[in-house]
Amino acid sequence: MKIMKPLILISNDDGYHAKGLNSLIDMLSDLGDILVCAPESARSGFATAFSATTPLRLKLRRKREGVEVWSCNGTPVDCVKLALSQLCPRRPDMVIGGINHGDNGSVNSHYSGTMGVTREGCMKYIPSVAFSLCDYRDDADFEPLRSIVRKITAKVLAEGLPKGTCLNVNFPKAAEFKGVKVCRMAKGTWGNEVVRTRHPRGYDYYWLVGEYTNDEPEATDTDNWALNHGYVAITPTTIDVTDYTMFERLKDCTDEFC
Amino acid sequence: MKIMKPLILISNDDGYHAKGLNSLIDMLSDLGDILVCAPESARSGFATAFSATTPLRLKLRRKREGVEVWSCNGTPVDCVKLALSQLCPRRPDMVIGGINHGDNGSVNSHYSGTMGVTREGCMKYIPSVAFSLCDYRDDADFEPLRSIVRKITAKVLAEGLPKGTCLNVNFPKAAEFKGVKVCRMAKGTWGNEVVRTRHPRGYDYYWLVGEYTNDEPEATDTDNWALNHGYVAITPTTIDVTDYTMFERLKDCTDEFC
Numbered sequence: 001m002k003i004m005k006p007l008i009l010i011s012n013d014d015g016y017h018a019k020g021l022n023s024l025i026d027m028l029s030d031l032g033d034i035l036v037c038a039p040e041s042a043r044s045g046f047a048t049a050f051s052a053t054t055p056l057r058l059k060l061r062r063k064r065e066g067v068e069v070w071s072c073n074g075t076p077v078d079c080v081k082l083a084l085s086q087l088c089p090r091r092p093d094m095v096i097g098g099i100n101h102g103d104n105g106s107v108n109s110h111y112s113g114t115m116g117v118t119r120e121g122c123m124k125y126i127p128s129v130a131f132s133l134c135d136y137r138d139d140a141d142f143e144p145l146r147s148i149v150r151k152i153t154a155k156v157l158a159e160g161l162p163k164g165t166c167l168n169v170n171f172p173k174a175a176e177f178k179g180v181k182v183c184r185m186a187k188g189t190w191g192n193e194v195v196r197t198r199h200p201r202g203y204d205y206y207w208l209v210g211e212y213t214n215d216e217p218e219a220t221d222t223d224n225w226a227l228n229h230g231y232v233a234i235t236p237t238t239i240d241v242t243d244y245t246m247f248e249r250l251k252d253c254t255d256e257f258c
Numbered sequence: 259m260k261i262m263k264p265l266i267l268i269s270n271d272d273g274y275h276a277k278g279l280n281s282l283i284d285m286l287s288d289l290g291d292i293l294v295c296a297p298e299s300a301r302s303g304f305a306t307a308f309s310a311t312t313p314l315r316l317k318l319r320r321k322r323e324g325v326e327v328w329s330c331n332g333t334p335v336d337c338v339k340l341a342l343s344q345l346c347p348r349r350p351d352m353v354i355g356g357i358n359h360g361d362n363g364s365v366n367s368h369y370s371g372t373m374g375v376t377r378e379g380c381m382k383y384i385p386s387v388a389f390s391l392c393d394y395r396d397d398a399d400f401e402p403l404r405s406i407v408r409k410i411t412a413k414v415l416a417e418g419l420p421k422g423t424c425l426n427v428n429f430p431k432a433a434e435f436k437g438v439k440v441c442r443m444a445k446g447t448w449g450n451e452v453v454r455t456r457h458p459r460g461y462d463y464y465w466l467v468g469e470y471t472n473d474e475p476e477a478t479d480t481d482n483w484a485l486n487h488g489y490v491a492i493t494p495t496t497i498d499v500t501d502y503t504m505f506e507r508l509k510d511c512t513d514e515f516c
Binding site for chain 1: 300303305307309314315316339340343365371383439440441445447448455464466479492496497499500503504505508
């Protein structure tokens with residue numbers, strides 16, 4: 001009798017060639033069959049965007065030791081949709097986004113293409129996790145993450161996750177971690193986001209950059225606090241974005257808004 | 259003494275020329291000063307994506323009766339960031355996305371560029387609302403929405419919204435509405451999303467389409483139910499996507515994941 005190994009679908013927003021993604025393949029290769037479908041180039045900041053009007057293409061980039069790596073010209077979410085529909089030999093047991101080069105804590109969760117991958121898996125009711133390292137460099141060192149990435153993956157493969165909930169896991173830039181904390185998302189804001197520049201032809205154009213502010217630096221239960229203090233932050237993240245406080249307050253007031 | 263009128267920043271994902279956006283300008287023009295910055299062409303499905311690597315440009319398309327309409331080559335979120343930084347004469351009192359041509363209920367909230375506009379405003383702690391009509395047609399009739407759009411806008415201008423909460427307002431396609439319901443987001447899934455097509459040059463390419471299923475059709479408190487039964491659905495929507503049930507259960511179990 002052949003025992004089917006778990007199938008893990010991996011994508012990211014840094015592109016199929018990124019070190020973080022390839023480190024992740026290496027860390028997980030004995031935990032299941034791995035299929036990768038990732039953007040053909042960097043798609044940072046693509047959030048949960050999908051391509052409503054662009055024709056999409058897939059390319060098999062390599063197949064080695066049972067791991068297929070495909071690229072797609074679309075967004076991170078497109079990669080997951082196409083992989084589920086066209087590439088996966090069976091329904092994946094898990095979808096993983098990452099390992100991202102850069103912090104996806106706090107409101108970055110809304111901009112992150114890595115979280116886009118993870119939300120898309122979660123919206124298909126597949127247990128889904130995002131891994132990110134707070135180090136933007138192309139040659140960031142992912143090796144210190146290995147044992148925790150493996151433990152979380154093995155745990156989620158064994159136990160699943162509640163339907164509609166995924167995990168946003170962020171690692172501080174460090175050689176060692178003080179521990180793992182289950183966190184809530186910090187309230188934070190981006191400011192000074194636009195730099196105006198003059199084109200040689202004489203018109204203005206703009207680059208988006210920015211500075212992040214943690215708006216509740218004293219709160220010790222947030223992802224920002226954990227990361228700033230050397231802990232790995234696991235933020236359980238929900239697809240249902242209803243504000244239930246306001247919903248419960250207003251659901252029976254039919255005249256409230258009309 | 260000159261009394262400052264409220265400033266309303268409007269954007270969308272259908273583009274600055276879209277009928278829904280121009281209908282909205284017409285509906286709100288006496289409620290405040292209006293500044294529009296919207297994509298130069300359709301950006302449906304762009305979610306909360308922003309342009310991390312693309313140089314952005316702004317063009318003033320028209321200025322009439324005090325309303326400036328700008329276009330931007332980027333995403334809906336880019337439009338909000340650039341408008342706040344470069345165009346608005348003061349901090350807006352409200353950010354509005356829409357009126358969108360199409361349904362942004364349930365999980366569409368995560369894909370919608372109109373909701374991207376609204377989330378971006380909300381992440382800047384500005385009271386923010388998305389208006390959408392369940393009619394994708396370019397020439398959809400927005401006139402039946404006028405009185406409710408005005409009432410909600412006036413109410414939010416007068417009372418604000420809780421920090422970190424925005425409103426996702428969806429209108430059924432109808433000449434009249436049965437009423438307004440404050441809803442929670444329905445659990446739903448998109449399936450059959452990929453159509454494979456053969457290019458004349460002999461390779462496969464793919465279009466994203468899909469069929470939506472409401473996974474809890476009996477629940478009467480959801481946005482899907484309201485829209486299917488002729489009601490306007492107001493879904494209070496939160497930026498904080500922490501799953502608090504899981505957070506509360508696990509926040510003190512430091513060994514749970516390591």
